[in-house]
Amino acid sequence: QSALTQPASVSGSPGQSITISCTGTSRDVGGYNYVSWYQQHPGKVPKLMIYDVSNRPSGASNRFSGSKSGNTASLTISGLQAEDEADYHCSSYTSSSTWVFGVGTKLTVL
């Protein structure tokens, strides 16, 4: 199974909004509403921010939102803050009962 496609990097200024895309196939992202997003600060453990495309777990900021169209899922962070600077990884359940992750996106807050 191939890794999901994410941009290598995105950037934004404090207060702005940014969107990170995650592109797969009809066998994963497009076939199921089981996309999740993880935030990972350097040297730290990934933290779940979005599950089932657009749901936020308790403890995740409401500045984070998710959506999906066809084979592409998106994570949007609004009101960008310095603490949001991190790597972001998408993940999807697949038709083979497995999981596939994206290559990861580095978010820089300017």
Next chain:
Amino acid sequence: QLQLQESGPGLVKPSETLSLTCTVSGGSISSRSYYWGWIRQPPGKGLEWIGSFLYSGSTFYNPSLKSRVTISVDTSKNQFSLRLSSVTAADTAVYYCARRSSGYLYFDYWGQGTLVTVSS
């Protein structure tokens, strides 16, 4: 509070077998409510799912690793283990153990991770 802790050698020689153990506290790996598994991350790269299991149920492996991977369970110690055979430098990574709740398709609890380097 659920805690997962990985342990094992930090250095493995090429062609040998990588062995790691995940010790779970604050929860039982024999519960039918949770799946347990392994995820890895090569330095500077993205995450890769290795495999997951449900106690007394099915075990699923990443097709690209399936021929080299075995996940086993020791309920007496509330531990599960990963064995990855015939390792190469490409298997150098931080290895995480993780949990997901049955019926939910995301990983909600992760261990701190352990770096395994494959080198002679």
